[in-house]
């Protein structure tokens with residue numbers, strides 16, 4: 001090691017726009033780089049993406065490595081991996097972060113293999129041990145309501161994929177200066193073994209979830225499909241989106257797209273109802289940044305109460321109908337619209 | 342067509358429960374199962390084979406008991422099973438796992454060339470999804486991760502058309518064979534195992550290899566030694582401040598809650614549908 005190394009962030013671009021998670025990682029990476037007193041660099045790949053380099057700087061980077069090449073027009077593991085590897089070999093980094101998106105995870109896995117280094121998946125907390133200059137990448141541990149910090153002691157760069165929406169992007173500083181370094185990629189389209197034929201956009205249920213202001217989430221505690229119907233009823237009453245836990249999904253009460261948590265979606269609504277949900281860490285990492293959390297659970301010791309803003313200890317089958325009634329009554333007072341406006 | 346599916350034995354997280362008081366796993370009632378995503382991977386390989394003919398093999402790294410998930414794969418319709426089992430593999434992270442599996446795959450391909458490798462999107466015990474793409478790199482195959490549909494297998498052209506889940510939708514991809522796929526659950530429905538498969542599975546004994554059977558292997562890349570990542574500390578996540586359990590009868594609590602929400606009226610807007 002020894003040389004002056006930096007913190008790198010892979011900048012994911014879709015439809016000529018930088019993904020939110022990449023901006024969040026520039027925010028998180030900035031903190032790590034400041035602690036370590038090294039530069040923060042963005043790795044920007046694509047076709048016609050040069051103009052985005054200044055944004056990468058505005059959001060916190062000191063350096064942007066750009067590879068602009070028609071072969072990189074759409075994400076393909078082979079092409080992107082080769083571009084990243086050639087940069088990594090030429091410039092070296094000590095920490096390298098990727099968004100835990102389909103492309104980010106795919107790319108990071110391939111790059112880690114070629115660089116023979118460690119990769120921590122789906123990180124939700126990042127820090128550095130300054131003495132040892134080690135990245136502390138934490139994620140929910142299997143088998144407990146606990147987090148595990150994963151270290152990569154001997155290999156560089158230390159790599160991690162990070163869940164979207166858990167880190168904070170900085171406000172862009174349009175006066176910020178940085179260095180843009182362009183590199184060339186010597187790949188030919190004929191040598192590529194995969195082709196993207198078509199991209200199909202779907203307005204997924206997930207997309208609605210991530211935009212919802214209010215989410216009503218139900219868990220195994222709803223008991224059965226009829227019980228889970230109460231979740232829909234409450235959501236309908238207040239115009240909220242429905243979501244749930246993995247156990248609710250596995251019970252078949254809810255499609256997988258609506259699962260919140262480590263293996264589902266991360267959401268940050270203004271208001272999140274967690275009903276009949278125990279509050280396992282794998283669920284909590286997906287919703288804990290909601291502005292207000294209301295827990296309804298019959299077990300007063302359920303861990304969900306630790307993350308809830310307000311909690312009601314009681315049977316959901318009794319509480320929800322009363323809540324619906326109360327919302328309706330309040331709204332009558334206000335002529336159809338609850339005074340929440 | 343020779344398709345190999347990499348399968349893993351995992352604890353059934355549906356049944357396994359976390360004791361909320363001690364924060365630890367209740368292992369007593371945790372049966373070991375075939376990782377659900379891998380079951381879909383085996384099913385997909387079997388479906389492809391029904392179209393193209395050929396062989397479906399499964400490969401697992403794990404303790405001797407992992408034979409049970411190979412039998413399960415045979416029930417779904419795999420023809421052949423390989424288990425690599427050795428102390429030297431223990432404690433492997435994703436990098437060391439993809440190394441060991443790729444060594445076994447190289448060994449298998451000496452017997453019969455491999456046209457496709459299929460893995461589940463991830464294993465439900467670790468959730469990393471890093472092993473599949475790692476194997477693809479080591480075998481120099483193009484990977485296609487998060488596959489939700491195998492649309493067409495063009496045997497003559499040695500190409501395959503796929504749908505891959507992406508942010509905000511999916512993409513249609515054409516890949517050259519040999520390639521490596523990782524599949525989502527949406528890729529298929531697991532079918533009921535036909536009786537002859539069940540009978541075959543019950544009697545089936547997979548090929549079991551130790552490190553010594555794998556030919557030239559760099560032992561420093563295996564198991565704990567070959568794993569760059571280690572678990573540092575374990576900790577309970579920092580608690581969120583301000584938690585408040587409401588008091589009184591349910592009716593009182595409900596009234597208080599709606600009142601409290603009203604105070605936050607600048608935050609969100611409800612439109613109550615009566």
Ligand SMILES: Cc1cc2nc3c(=O)[nH]c(=O)nc-3n(C[C@H](O)[C@H](O)[C@H](O)COP(=O)(O)OP(=O)(O)OC[C@H]3O[C@@H](n4cnc5c(N)ncnc54)[C@H](O)[C@@H]3O)c2cc1C
Pocket residue numbers: 142143218219220221222223244245246247248259260261262263264265275276277278279280281282283286296297298299302314315316317354465466467468
């Ligand atoms: C690798 C891995 C990844 C995972 N990923 C996710 C993930 O992404 N998302 C996720 O959600 N989980 C995930 N899990 C599962 C997670 O650990 C928990 O098992 C799951 O979140 C629990 O779901 P639950 O709260 O619905 O069910 P339970 O834990 O069974 O809790 C049910 C709760 O309902 C309460 N209850 C029962 N009856 C009533 C009633 N009548 N009224 C009110 N309350 C009642 C009970 O007191 C209990 O607290 C993952 C697990 C692993 C191992």
